[in-house]
Structures are given as structure tokens and as C-alpha cells.
Amino acid sequence: RRRPRRAARSCAPAARASAADADVLRALRDASVIVGMHPDQGTEPLVRAALALSLPYAVVPCCVFARENGHRRLAGGQGVVSCGSLCAFLEQLDAEGRTRSVLLPFEGRNRLVYRL
Numbered sequence: 001r002r003r004p005r006r007a008a009r010s011c012a013p014a015a016r017a018s019a020a021d022a023d024v025l026r027a028l029r030d031a032s033v034i035v036g037m038h039p040d041q042g043t044e045p046l047v048r049a050a051l052a053l054s055l056p057y058a059v060v061p062c063c064v065f066a067r068e069n070g071h072r073r074l075a076g077g078q079g080v081v082s083c084g085s086l087c088a089f090l091e092q093l094d095a096e097g098r099t100r101s102v103l104l105p106f107e108g109r110n111r112l113v114y115r116l
Contacts, residue, residue, distance in 0.1 A: 035058050037060050043061045044093075060110065061090065087113050
């Protein structure tokens with residue numbers, strides 16, 4: 001016998017969400033660097049937050065989520081569909097051109113995108 005489905009509930013009311021957002025912003029403002037190791041869908045927001053706050057960052061991207069992020073385009077207009085093109089996209093977000101990338105000495109997704 002099947003149980004009736006419960007209505008979906010929000011796990012955080014709006015007031016709690018805005019308090020959590022304030023906590024995150026405070027933590028970011030107090031940070032000296034932002035680091036992400038395979039942060040999945042948090043990759044682009046991590047880089048954008050670091051750039052907006054003028055913080056150094058280091059991220060090793062893994063999953064591209066191309067369908068969910070159709071807005072991502074490389075300078076030549078191509079879509080971001082691979083990890084390599086995601087790294088290039090992240091580098092081009094830096095208007096000052098100070099973002100770099102390097103391969104780390106281990107197997108798997110190992111391209112580090114960073115800005116000091």
C-alpha cells in the first residue's frame with residue numbers, strides 16, 4: 001500500500017535564508033582566500049564571489065553542467081561544454097586578466113584555476 005505524498009516544505013524560511021546569506025557574506029568578507037576542490041555547481045559562484053571581493057582564489061573544477069548553464073560562452077561565442085572550456089570561461093571572467101591555470105600532479109580532474 002502506498003503512502004500519500006506529503007507536500008514539499010521549505011527547509012529554511014525566508015528570514016532564516018537571509019540570515020544565512022548574511023553569515024556567508026560576513027565569512028567571505030573576513031576570508032583571505034577562497035578555495036574549491038571539485039565544487040560542482042558552486043564553481044562559477046565561487047570565482048565570481050572571489051573576483052567581486054578582490055580575494056585570491058583557487059578552484060579545481062570538475063563537472064561542467066552545460067545544460068544548466070547555457071549562458072556560459074567563451075569569448076569566441078562557443079558554449080562551455082567541457083572541463084577545458086569551463087576553465088577557459090573561468091579565466092575570462094577576470095576583467096584584469098590575472099587568473100591563471102596549471103595542471104596538478106595527480107590523475108583525474110587536475111586543472112587548477114587560480115588568481116593570487
